[in-house]
Amino acid sequence: MADATFKDIPELFEVDLGESITARTESLSTFRELGPPDLCHVVKSTGKAGQRDLGSYHFVSGVDASSSASLAAYINSLTYAIEDTSGWLSKGPTWKLRNGCYCCFNSFSRVDIRVDVKIPGGVHTYVVDLRGERHEATPEIWQETYLSALLRAILYSDDPTYYLDAYRKLDPITTPEGELRFLQAAEQLFLKGWQVGSDPEIQVATVVSNHLTAGILKYFGDSNRWQQAANLFEKLTAKEPEVASLLARSYIGMNEEVKAVQIMSAAMKATPQSYTLLHVQCDFLRSKGKLEWALQLAKQAVNCAPSEFVTWEKLTELYIDLGQYESALLTLNSCPMFTYNGRDAHRPLTPARVHLPSKRPITDILPERQKTEDDEADPALQRLPSPGLRGTWARAYALLCRLVSRIGWDELLKTRSSVFVMEEEYRMQKAQAEHAHVNGGDAPEGSNRGADDDASTRGVVSQSQKGSVAAPAIPTIRISTESDRAREEEESEEGKEEDVASDVLEKPMQAAGDDQEGGGAQSGATQQSDFSFSNKRLCERWLDNLFMVLYEDLRVWTIFRAEVAHFKTQHVAYRKTALEWEILGDLGLRLHHKEEAKEAYQRCLESQRFSYKPWSKLLDMYADEGDLQRSLQMAIRVAAYQYAEYAEMTYPTQVARCFFKLYPIHGHAKLAYTMLSMGLPEPIQKIMDSYLNYGRVFKVEGYDF
Secondary structure, X not given: OHHHOEOOOOEEEOOOOOHHHHHHHHHHHHOOOOOOOEEEEEEXXXXXXXXXXXXXXXXXXXXXXXXXXXXXXXXXXXXHOEOOOOOOOOOOOOOEEEEEEEEEEEOXXXXXXXXXXXXXXXXXXXXXXXXXXXXXXXXXXXXXXXXXXXXXXXXXXXXXXXXXXXXXXXXXXXXXXXXXXXXXXXXXXXXXXXXXXXXXXXXXXXXXXXXXXXXXXXXXXOOOOHHHHHHHXXXXXXXXXXXXXXXXXXXXXXXOHHHHHHHHHHHHHHOOOOHHHXXXXXXXXXXXXXXXXXXXXXXXXXXXXXXOHHHHHHHHHHHHHHOOHHHHHHHHHOOOOOOOOOOOOOOOOOOOEEEOOOOOOHXXXXXXXXXXXXXXXXXXXXXXOHHHOOXXXXXXXXXXXXXXXXXXXXXXXXXXXXXXXXXXXXHHHHHHHHHHHHHOOOOOOOHHHHHHHHHHXXXXXXXXXXXXXXXXXXXXXXXXXXXXXXXXXXXXXXXXXXXXXXHHOXXXXXXXXXXXXOOOOOOOOOOOOOOOOOOOEOOOHHHHHHHHHHHHHXXXXXXXXXXXXXXXXXXXXXXXXXXXXXXXXXXXXXXXXXXXXXXXXXXXXXXXXXXXXXXXXXXXXHHHHOOHHHHHHHHHHHHHHHHHOOEEOOOOOHHHHHHHHHHHHHOHHHHHHHHHHOOOXXXXXXXXXXXXXXXXXXXXXXXXX
């Protein structure tokens, strides 16, 4: 069966012929937004009697889905990809493609367009709706399908959280003519854009906040070619005044600030209630240091869209900028939180066999994909709850991290206890109320309870309680374990490390929430008979949980830094596995310790471990710093990892985005000559040249010097 495989294309072999198509049809009604990547299913046959046909499939994005001919051409191209094992000594059967089916989801009309190809023979096209019924494909359906496929290719291109086996990514747009077609389709379908959904942080998709606008902004913004986006939005603003916010953003990207201000000024008269327009103005004023003015606009945006997370998030950011930390914490507490819905995906099937061909010689510069000691990590590091946060929870946590980086943990806890009712305060108040009720018969039964009720109404209760984060399990931190260290030595060190953390970090007490009857040890705090809730709010339970998540991150980081300092004073090498260094690098980035995070990622690269992340993180850091030599060294590895995972695309990718940051600083020619001087193997040089070619063909800033 080995010769039934494709040479360079990944594939999953079916247990039952056609099961992947059946599973997709059954899953259609579960696709909420853009839909999953395209599915390409093929049947291979030897043509001999008694030899069973084989069904295999792979996922793909970036294929031109504008007509049945283009999709049929993709299936036809696979006929040349089957391993050719014919030779003098070959006795095995020769496998050939008998037929194929290409499935592409139309996220506007919520239907699946399918192209069946018989080889040799004809092409049959039909549409499958959510009920599994077949219909005829119309030109309108084809246009929507074409744009849906492009948006998936752009938005899924380098999403680290979206992974599928046998997922092939191709370049969605390769020529200026192809880009023009994308712009024309986007213009015609723009007002339907809200139908394809939006990012998980946006509760209600609108004409300017949806996956279509996100795709346009990502495609043109990552290459800093705002002129094309501005031309599109200019035409659309005449039909829909709210698009002015996107137009102004494009002009700011082009450094046409006067023009942008004129557009914003005129648009405010037409759509004064547009929170996206207020946010563009807000960001512009922040960039100019006019924080007080920006604050007024952020407040107005909250009034215009109080149920959107992003408006409260922007207001919190401005309070942090202004150093108004109590207001920042109260605003963060008011954020409406939404249940996270990830990208649409296929229902996973258990394949009979997985074929993932190696992309040699490109992958020769990468470590082997095998488990080593460097893939092990201390359980306490692996159990940190913060990397599991998604959507609004992750964004709220990022704000909390920014807050703690500005004022420190102790000050954050003081601020928290000054604005929120703490558990022990609630218990004290309750005990006093009960005491007064039992001993002072004339005291009104609800007198003290009224203060609590008042506090409850004063606290802004978000609508997110149903989808709130579960309270994280608090792990025992012991991150100084070396793989070869004796167990008894570990145990003796553990107590010291806990002391280090407790000396520096105070564990946060629980805040009183809606479930005040719940547990929580009462400490021997000084009794305050005149205490009142009138000036405090109730802390949302999800925010209370995020404080515990932050405490865990800070505790591990504190122990880690204390250990590093200790080993330095002892002049002893500090050893960790590559995975531990990677986790600590992520932790440093989350807590805004960029230099320490960079050092941790660099330590990752000292081992031969198959991991894309440290190279990727360092590439972003070096590109932001404008460090050409190091950026190119990182980019070569990132591109190789990308090709190893069958992402055969140039743009939009992380490597291209970082190249286009370096273009305006160093220029196209310097990048090209520096790359040439590195003496790269030909296949890798060819890949790296593709990024330079894209910059030249599409005239990215810096292409002409």
